[in-house]
Amino acid sequence: MNANSAAPPARPQFVIGIDYGTLSGRAVVVRAGDGEELGAAVHEYTHGVIESVLPGSDVRLGPNWALQSPTDWLDVLRNAVPKALAVSGVDPASVIGIGTDFTACTVLPTLADGTPLCELADYAQRPHAWPKLWKHHAAQPQADIVNQVAEERGETWLARYGGRISSEWEFAKGLQLLQEDPELYARTDRWIEAADWIIWQLTGTESRNVCTAGYKGIRTEAGYPSRDYLSALDPAFADFTDKLAGPLLALGAPAGRLSPQAAAWTGLPEGIAVAAGNVDAHVTAAAADATRPGQMVAIMGTSTCHVMSSDQLAEVPGMCGVVAGGIVDGLWGYEAGQSAVGDIFGWFVDNCVPPAYVDEAGRRGIGVHDYLAQLAAEQPVGAHGLIALDWHNGNRSVLVDHNLSAVLVGQTLATRPEDGYRALIEGTAFGTRRIIEAFEDNGVPVEEFVVAGGLLKNQLLMQIYSDVIRRPISVVGSDQGPALGSAIHAAVAAGTYPDVPAAAASMGRRTEAVYRPDPARADRYDLLYAEYRELHDWFAGEAYGGSGVLHRLHALKNEVIG
Structure with a gap:
């Protein structure tokens, strides 16, 4: 040459x-x-x-x-x-x-x-x-x-x-x-x-x-x-x-x-x-370029998994585990989760929405979820008078008990489908807040909250979460978060990058603080969250100073249906 x-x-x-x-x-x-x-x-x-x-x-x-x-x-x-x-x-x-x-x-x-x-x-x-x-x-x-x-x-x-x-x-x-x-x-x-x-x-x-x-x-x-x-x-x-x-x-x-x-x-x-193999939630941290300590990634779909890396080793009650290198090498990886989130909203639409609502959504040319979200968005915080415990598929964190079931408190003859829909969204947000508090109460700070998964498309849900947890919410820059995360790991395995954080910095992406909490709404949610916590501990069972009614109902159901 x-x-x-x-x-x-x-x-x-x-x-x-x-x-x-x-x-x-x-x-x-x-x-x-x-x-x-x-x-x-x-x-x-x-x-x-x-x-x-x-x-x-x-x-x-x-x-x-x-x-x-x-x-x-x-x-x-x-x-x-x-x-x-x-x-x-x-x-x-x-x-x-x-x-x-x-x-x-x-x-x-x-x-x-x-x-x-x-x-x-x-x-x-x-x-x-x-x-x-x-x-x-x-x-x-x-x-x-x-x-x-x-x-x-x-x-x-x-x-x-x-x-x-x-x-x-x-x-x-x-x-x-x-x-x-x-x-x-x-x-x-x-x-x-x-x-x-x-x-x-x-x-x-x-x-x-x-x-x-x-x-x-x-x-x-x-x-x-x-x-x-x-x-x-x-x-x-x-x-x-x-x-x-x-x-x-x-x-x-x-x-x-x-x-x-x-x-x-x-x-x-x-x-x-x-x-090497990986888990859908944990691999998504790379897709969001959120592999640094304090960045909690919530992968929100049918269920929600919360993962976060930290340089601090702590034992957090009710977590799904803390593992050396569980998300990236050299850091402790934490996991928590909620056993049902999107599944709850899907169940509600399939079973609790009258035909008139379905027909009206069709006339407007939108889905039932979108129609309910539009109606629910018009409500001031607390106007429906409801509190929901998001345990339709048991509780993963912080109770780790899949014999628990859902609770909806406050219904009257005036309760409408949009009321229940919004209360269920709020209940899942309260569950996430409880998880964040468990981390921080035990010396593992959450410095940024990042969301990935299909529920990103629901703007009402995202804003409610921001108001409930009183934090800005960043969002992953891909509709295929887990698949992109897996591709990032493939690039590391192929030798293109020396490690996952380096690959994530080049291939991953997120937009910071897309949603920000409204102080007035957040203050109202503090009041509702206090009620949620009281119901949470009561229905969790005797170990938390409450009733074992949900466990007894679960046992009776299984006895009857075999």
Whole structure:
């Protein structure tokens, strides 16, 4: 090359992010240099959430069951990824990495080679052979045992999880498998998060990621709970952590290379980098460039997950856990959450709105949610006279009790649908305020509140949240937050960036203080929040100085319906 010649311009490189949600999976094609999203596609799960009958059978499920099908997850690779590539116009040869995220704890039993037990003819009609979705709450009795024995033994790891282990997590669901289908438990070689199982399918190599292992698998720096503890739960449970085998990977680390089989599914080049598995909420912090201490990210959709990094280690009652490197390396990652948010509003519209409202929304050319929001926005704070406890799917934080149910106080014959709709929005906002207070009361300051997820589109909701929590709200700059976050981790795994914060700074984006609290409304909400707190503690049960009525009602319902 002579002195006057110039080096050819570098060819742009691209990464794929795949977000596995509750009802669908989506893929997004992202330019690694700046995070520009060039194409996206969604694949709806054929089986959706399996809640009543096992596919292809007449086997009925009990109360609070929620399962999924692994074939739906593989279909996302076969359908959404090629469609996203086609929409983007990107040459697959320019793709250098792929990253994924999943709902959690969504967990399944497999053979040693990763074959799901539900795909074996002998087990297909046994409910426990199928993956248990995050909102499978039928393991609450086992969660009670997990917590009771840990408290009696003084297990030091319990405080890391806010003092309560959830029925949604690996240990409660695994103990339910053992106690209700011991033969199937014995056949289970691996008890693995879907977040790690999908990586196994992409690479052909088994691995575990620090996020799901830490938050959902009760793994601290000292390892998993001891064999003695597991034996105290049930002597046959002593080998449980043997089923959690596999190398533990940091977030953003390469888990392996895309296998020939996965390359054929996706249309991507064989051998590109595949990032370690991750969780939909935690990966979104990178998409919002919110990986620094004190930035709380609330991923608001069907449920809400609150994640935040900190340089402070504290034990916060009712949290879902604090994990070293749980969001980014070098910081403590905290998680909290609400088990239902968008699901509550959807339930209300489906079940509590009269036909006249639906007809009027249609005449106006808008959806029922938008019509209710318009009517509710006209109300002064407190005008409806209602307080709602947002426990339609139990309480994740700070009570960690999925046997709780919702409460709506203050209804009269004058109560209108828009009143109830607004009260439910306010109730979820009060739940978030309770979580923020728990953090700050225990020495973990929240310096910025960032929102991602589908509920960003509801401006009334966002303004109510800002008024209730008395804080500005920043918003993520992408409609595909988790998928973008997964793409950011793929860029790190491919070596484009040295770490996740550096990649997030280039590829992530958010707009600061989009919503600001109105002082007058915030003052009124302080009064309502005080009432919420009183009801919160009373209906939480005897442990909080209140009534156990919700637990008694739950037990009676399960007794009647079996």
